[in-house]
């Protein structure tokens with residue numbers, strides 16, 4: 001299904017082979033009884049596919065799960081690697097009901113295409129941040145109800161996991177990157193305040209329900225996504241020295257500066273909470289700029305797509321799908337070795353890139369505890 005690659009939806013990630021040293025290099029000591037995740041396709045472990053009723057097509061999932069697994073990636077996402085580091089199982093998507101889902105160690109509300117701002121009729125995902133928060137509140141209320149009967153202890157989080165658990169956020173990319181199709185940079189910059197107000201209102205509801213540990217990812221270099229470069233980067237004057245489109249990166253930077261200030265404000269409001277900010281932008285920019293140093297061969301061209309160099313991206317046909325255009329059948333196929341590509345499908349990062357990003361997060365060098 002095309003959800004992941006439609007022009008309005010943007011999300012990203014990826015990694016390599018250094019991962020054996022992940023555990024050894026961790027300087028972040030992660031220990032939480034459960035994780036509650038909110039976001040977009042960067043951390044969607046099957047939510048949008050379950051909710052809308054479609055199968056993500058191969059070669060998505062080819063690498064680790066050997067089946068698409070509902071993720072827009074050849075394998076694992078950053079959140080999967082973080083769960084590994086916490087020695088917790090991968091998160092089940094909230095709406096995925098098939099196959100005995102287990103929520104004892106947390107739940108994933110992230111859905112591909114989601115925005116922080118409320119969805120509208122044209123949105124890919126109706127599950128914007130506010131909805132994800134309401135889903136969580138319902139999940140919490142029903143879990144507490146079930147726990148009274150004792151029969152379901154093994155399926156839902158323990159009572160104190162709601163307070164002691166980690167609340168992870170990776171959302172905002174679609175609010176910014178999606179907006180470039182209809183708005184100017186100035187309009188987008190002006191919308192950041194409203195985006196963060198909406199974010200704040202959701203986080204406040206979580207805090208009021210007992211959440212105390214917040215882990216907030218900032219947004220990546222959106223102007224480096226092949227989808228964005230293919231659409232907005234045809235004129236070389238729009239590109240920066242990395243070959244990325246400047247204005248989406250400017251929007252991402254402006255958002256991130258305000259997000260950091262927001263984290264500080266949050267801590268001020270809630271002195272009894274832990275607020276951790278993680279600088280994904282710096283990790284991903286460094287990866288794209290210095291890809292060969294990290295074992296990659298392609299920083300911008302997508303692994304799974306159609307059209308060949310320089311981007312191997314065609315907005316008309318999503319990874320794994322076949323279409324007839326002008327009477328010719330075309331298929332967006334996977335590359336031979338996704339582990340040397342940063343971009344999986346033009347919008348999302350490869351497993352190799354995700355693994356690299358996660359390993360950088362786990363060094364602790366990119367996080368700030370407010």
Ligand SMILES: *[C@@H]1O[C@H](CO)[C@@H](O)[C@H](O)[C@H]1NC(C)=O
Nearest residue numbers: 163164165212213272273274
């Ligand atoms: C904040 O983090 C510290 C260190 O991980 C932990 O000991 C403490 O319990 C956390 N605070 C809350 C309110 O969960």
Ligand SMILES: *[C@@H]1O[C@H](CO)[C@@H](O)[C@H](O)[C@H]1NC(C)=O
Nearest residue numbers: 282285286287288289290293
């Ligand atoms: C690429 O690596 C060089 C050398 O380590 C570093 O100075 C530079 O900041 C990196 N580029 C980015 C965008 O992080």
Ligand SMILES: *[C@@H]1O[C@H](CO)[C@@H](O)[C@H](O)[C@H]1NC(C)=O
Nearest residue numbers: 316324325326327328329330
């Ligand atoms: C189909 O035709 C249009 C107009 O002639 C052309 O721009 C486009 O590239 C063609 N598509 C393919 C897949 O060849």
Ligand SMILES: *[C@@H]1O[C@H](CO)[C@@H](O)[C@H](O)[C@H]1NC(C)=O
Nearest residue numbers: 303308309312334335336337
């Ligand atoms: C992928 O591998 C096949 C078979 O080894 C080879 O023919 C093809 O040229 C390779 N494609 C690329 C893009 O390297």
Ligand SMILES: *[C@@H]1O[C@H](CO)[C@@H](O)[C@H](O)[C@H]1NC(C)=O
Nearest residue numbers: 025359360362363364365366
């Ligand atoms: C983290 O940063 C420190 C200080 O800059 C550096 O010595 C160390 O190598 C970094 N750790 C990793 C794993 O990159």
